[in-house]
């Protein structure tokens with residue numbers, strides 16, 4: 001088990017959970033790990049949303065090599081998403097709450113701030129032209145079939161397959177380079193969180 005997270009980081013993560021109504025019991029029940037945000041990041045160029053994308057240098061090199069190899073096989077891997085900060089993760093969830101979505105449902109798609117592999121600067125969301133981004137139908141694309149056959153050679157694995165233990169929906173587009181062992185179980189933070197309990201009793205069963 002890795003060392004405890006820095007105290008200031010733990011406090012930031014817990015403050016986000018409290019603000020967004022994320023139940024520590026849910027985090028604990030799903031055994032979600034908490035990851036430290038990557039610090040040294042390398043630009044990869046623009047993603048499909050026209051914004052700069054970043055990964056840690058070793059993951060960036062692996063991505064570039066993998067994308068080039070795919071290209072030589074006539075497959076164009078599009079970069080939809082890479083590094084995300086915990087602040088950005090919180091803003092994604094805040095936006096969905098503002099639209100009236102409930103937190104338990106949001107958390108089947110979005111990790112709680114602190115719990116996303118994208119914080120590590122090692123995870124990418126991959127797309128293919130003509131396929132709607134971040135949709136399960138990505139597993140019907142030539143890009144997905146190429147990744148299934150070849151990504152492991154570049155250190156990438158699909159970390160949220162069907163029935164993943166963290167309770168996320170199937171994410172065939174999400175691939176992580178040299179997945180880290182969990183930094184620290186979110187449940188360890190959850191036990192010290194003084195978060196109001198109004199949203200804890202509802203739908204943990206739906207994650208089973």
Ligand SMILES: [Zn+2]
Nearest residue numbers: 123124125174
């Ligand atoms: Zn992802």
